[in-house]
Amino acid sequence: MLSRVHPLAKLVACIVWLAASILIFSAPFQLAIIASAVAALVLIERRSPLLVLALMVPFALFGFGFLTTSVLFRQESDFALQMAGETPFGREAFSAGVVLFLRAIACGLVSAVFALTTDAGQFIKALMADWRLSPRIGYALFSAMQFVPDLAAEAQQIRLARAMRRGRPPRRIPDPLETASLIVPLLAYAIRRASRAAIAMEARGLDAGISRTVLGAPLLHRRDIAFLGIAFALLPALWWVSRLTP
Amino acid sequence: MADAPAARWRDVGVRYPYADAPAVGPASLTVGRGERVLLVGASGSGKSTLLATLTGLIPHTIPAEVTGKVELRGENVATRTPAQWSADVGQMFQNPEQTLCGMTVGDEVAFALENQALPAEEIETRIGWALAQVGLPENWRSRRTMQLSGGEKQLVALAALIAQHTPLLVVDEPTAHLAPAAATHLRRLLLDRPGDAAVLIVDHRVDDLAGLVDRVALIDADGSAVDGGAPRAFFRAHHDRLAALGIAIPPPAALDAALRADGIVLAEAPLTMEDAVAGLEALPPGEKAAAREIASAFATAHQARQSASASTEFVAALENASCAPLFGPTVLRDVSLAVRRGETIAIVGRNGAGKSTLAASLAGLLRLKAGRRTGPMGAISFQNPENQFLAGSVREEVRDAWLAAGTDAAAAGAKVESTLAQWRLSELAAAHPFELSQGQKRRLSLAIITAGGRWPLLVLDEPTAGLDGAGRAALEAEIRSLAAAGHAVALVTHDLDFALASCARTVVVDGGGIAADGPSGAILRDRALLERSGLAAPALLPLLDFLEENRC
Numbered sequence: 170m171l172s173r174v175h176p177l178a179k180l181v182a183c184i185v186w187l188a189a190s191i192l193i194f195s196a197p198f199q200l201a202i203i204a205s206a207v208a209a210l211v212l213i214e215r216r217s218p219l220l221v222l223a224l225m226v227p228f229a230l231f232g233f234g235f236l237t238t239s240v241l242f243r244q245e246s247d248f249a250l251q252m253a254g255e256t257p258f259g260r261e262a263f264s265a266g267v268v269l270f271l272r273a274i275a276c277g278l279v280s281a282v283f284a285l286t287t288d289a290g291q292f293i294k295a296l297m298a299d300w301r302l303s304p305r306i307g308y309a310l311f312s313a314m315q316f317v318p319d320l321a322a323e324a325q326q327i328r329l330a331r332a333m334r335r336g337r338p339p340r341r342i343p344d345p346l347e348t349a350s351l352i353v354p355l356l357a358y359a360i361r362r363a364s365r366a367a368i369a370m371e372a373r374g375l376d377a378g379i380s381r382t383v384l385g386a387p388l389l390h391r392r393d394i395a396f397l398g399i400a401f402a403l404l405p406a407l408w409w410v411s412r413l414t415p
Numbered sequence: 416m417a418d419a420p421a422a423r424w425r426d427v428g429v430r431y432p433y434a435d436a437p438a439v440g441p442a443s444l445t446v447g448r449g450e451r452v453l454l455v456g457a458s459g460s461g462k463s464t465l466l467a468t469l470t471g472l473i474p475h476t477i478p479a480e481v482t483g484k485v486e487l488r489g490e491n492v493a494t495r496t497p498a499q500w501s502a503d504v505g506q507m508f509q510n511p512e513q514t515l516c517g518m519t520v521g522d523e524v525a526f527a528l529e530n531q532a533l534p535a536e537e538i539e540t541r542i543g544w545a546l547a548q549v550g551l552p553e554n555w556r557s558r559r560t561m562q563l564s565g566g567e568k569q570l571v572a573l574a575a576l577i578a579q580h581t582p583l584l585v586v587d588e589p590t591a592h593l594a595p596a597a598a599t600h601l602r603r604l605l606l607d608r609p610g611d612a613a614v615l616i617v618d619h620r621v622d623d624l625a626g627l628v629d630r631v632a633l634i635d636a637d638g639s640a641v642d643g644g645a646p647r648a649f650f651r652a653h654h655d656r657l658a659a660l661g662i663a664i665p666p667p668a669a670l671d672a673a674l675r676a677d678g679i680v681l682a683e684a685p686l687t688m689e690d691a692v693a694g695l696e697a698l699p700p701g702e703k704a705a706a707r708e709i710a711s712a713f714a715t716a717h718q719a720r721q722s723a724s725a726s727t728e729f730v731a732a733l734e735n736a737s738c739a740p741l742f743g744p745t746v747l748r749d750v751s752l753a754v755r756r757g758e759t760i761a762i763v764g765r766n767g768a769g770k771s772t773l774a775a776s777l778a779g780l781l782r783l784k785a786g787r788r789t790g791p792m793g794a795i796s797f798q799n800p801e802n803q804f805l806a807g808s809v810r811e812e813v814r815d816a817w818l819a820a821g822t823d824a825a826a827a828g829a830k831v832e833s834t835l836a837q838w839r840l841s842e843l844a845a846a847h848p849f850e851l852s853q854g855q856k857r858r859l860s861l862a863i864i865t866a867g868g869r870w871p872l873l874v875l876d877e878p879t880a881g882l883d884g885a886g887r888a889a890l891e892a893e894i895r896s897l898a899a900a901g902h903a904v905a906l907v908t909h910d911l912d913f914a915l916a917s918c919a920r921t922v923v924v925d926g927g928g929i930a931a932d933g934p935s936g937a938i939l940r941d942r943a944l945l946e947r948s949g950l951a952a953p954a955l956l957p958l959l960d961f962l963e964e965n966r967c
Binding site for chain 2: 289290304308311312314315318319323326327329330331333334335354357358361365366367368369370371372373374375376377378379380381382383384385
């Protein structure tokens with residue numbers, strides 16, 4: 170359902186939610202944001218709870234860094250400590266660390282909601298059509314997205330070519346030395362590929378000095394306005410609920 | 416400028432920075448309005464460079480020193496940027512895989528039209544029309560271009576080109592990776608332009624093109640352009656010159672030359688093998704018998720025979736194999752295929768049938784999803800030759816290949832020079848591999864993989880793409896020599912004449928498995944099978960039919 174929302178409406182909502190998560194230094198509020206994001210992914214978007222849990226891992230590791238820093242270097246986070254002093258997590262430093270930890274997960278999950286429910290192509294088209302993103306940048310982003318899987322295939326072919334020269338099959342996973350040796354040829358490939366794409370785009374009229382049509386850009390519907398209204402209304406509601414937590 | 420030609424080069428020469436010699440020129444060439452011109456030349460002769468000067472990509476985007484003058488419809492190209500010429504000139508580059516701009520098939524076709532700020536409804540109509548023209552289903556609009564095979568990407572690039580409706584189309588090897596039936600259809604589509612729309616086409620596969628163009632021009636050894644006139648006269652008049660330059664000669668023209676060498680002159684220079692057969696039929700009885708002998712020798716020379724060294728010993732075998740490309744889904748199921756020593760096998764099929772996947776699985780370079788593979792690892796010459804280059808110069812690449820094959824450093828020197836000469840790379844020995852033209856890169860990749868003969872099984876994936884006539888001849892000879900030395904060679908190709916000439920056995924891949932497997936002489940003459948599998952009959956077929964009907 171969220172996939173059908175206009176990408177820019179979703180982007181605005183996510184930015185506001187991220188800002189709220191950054192500005193409101195309250196563990197219950199962060200927990201409420203996390204719960205909302207998980208509910209959106211699992212209940213509305215029907216994503217696997219395991220996937221959502223897996224998504225939390227890198228953000229949790231990142232947040233854990235904040236937690237340990239707050240506990241070990243408390244004198245450097247006076248403001249946070251003061252804010253966290255009112256929270257029920259025992260020691261001030263630990264409380265501040267917990268809030269920072271939860272904030273990292275909350276921000277990560279809000280970003281994940283956007284990334285998992287937004288078609289990258291539609292997002293870039295919407296940016297070009299509605300926010301006047303330069304087509305040069307827009308199509309550079311398209312090319313970059315095309316390029317990522319090609320780069321993996323290119324790396325594999327280079328590995329195969331080298332393995333053939335050596336006369337034995339390649340390892341399943343390259344060792345650090347082999348990985349390092351792939352950097353230069355892959356960089357050279359990336360440069361060649363980028364210049365070919367740039368030449369082709371120019372030959373086909375990109376940036377010819379006239380305004381261009383953007384075909385298939387998503388249109389703003391009433392449901393997008395309704396989505397924004399709900400997203401904005403939900404924030405104060407979450408804040409109010411989080412204040413009730415003892 | 417209403418009567419000015421569509422395009423004109425006046426004494427145009429191009430020299431790239433730090434290059435010792437000009438890449439092309441000074442060359443003069445004119446393409447009239449409504450004219451369809453085929454530009455031929457040996458690989459590395461500067462054809463692509465000359466095309467890139469047409470809208471000013473050289474020197475505007477690609478730095479080079481350009482002399483002379485280029486005009487489009489009478490206007491100096493330097494007065495506008497390359498992007499501003501896009502409404503007048505539609506261009507398709509050699510490697511469409513690396514020049515796709517859109518995320519989806521629909522985006523790709525729409526790209527140039529969006530840049531011209533055409534109304535959305537008009538763009539939608541043209542996308543539908545162009546997809547139908549190239550034979551892509553309407554529901555492919557939303558398909559991701561990165562999920563398509565090489566040939567399918569080429570079809571999308573062609574759809575994007577014809578959707579532009581420009582008065583001049585410039586295409587560089589537009590069908591190099593396409594199956595024969597699709598390639599023939601698309602060549603006709605490209606060249607059957609309405610009104611005064613002109614087409615300039617560069618291709619090494621000239622068999623079908625010869626009958627479709629108005630004029631042929633040639634880039635000569637000194638970089639100049641020679642206007643050869645109508646194709647029928649061109650291939651007869653310039654046969655020896657083309658052969659000396661290493662440019663591909665269509666089989667009917669080659670047969671015509673063989674007949675003329677023995678004093679038999681067909682009433683009309685043939686453009687197709689059907690023309691040649693009609694000419695043979697029309698000969699007086701006295702000459703017809705002699706002509707039949709020459710034609711028979713010609714046909715024999717263009718059909719591979721089983722190598723004398725072919726044995727019963729298997730080099731590699733797949734048993735009930737399920738094959739899948741790297742990180743991709745299974746495309747072939749329950750495949751059983753065995754290759755013997757000294758055997759040459761052509762793997763043919765429509766675009767996206769899974770030919771490359773089968774070949775790489777046979778070589779042991781892709782892990783099977785199910786089933787079993789036996790035999791030592793083989794080597795593969797990739798579709799994109801750049802993937803095989805690791806050294807800083809052509810000579811180093813060849814030297815490394817010989818050293819890897821177990822040759823000691825002292826003996827390698829002479830072998831390296833001999834390999835360079837064999838593949839016409841001696842003059843490019845000091846160049847970096849990435850500086851070479853597409854055809855030269857192909858020759859280098861083949862030189863590397865065949866050096867030292869260390870592989871029991873060699874897989875060559877589309878080895879003729881970008882190769883000129885001399886390159887094809889060298890490859891054909893090399894395949895024969897490898898087979899004679901007991902190596903097995905598997906050839907993935909869309910070039911069925913090359914398959915017939917170099918492989919004794921043919922495997923047709925279709926419908927997620929092997930549709931046919933047998934002697935090339937039988938498989939490639941089975942018109943019903945070829946049609947079912949999206950393949951076109953080899954050009955030689957009418958001659959084989961004629962010889963059978965006129966047995967002595």
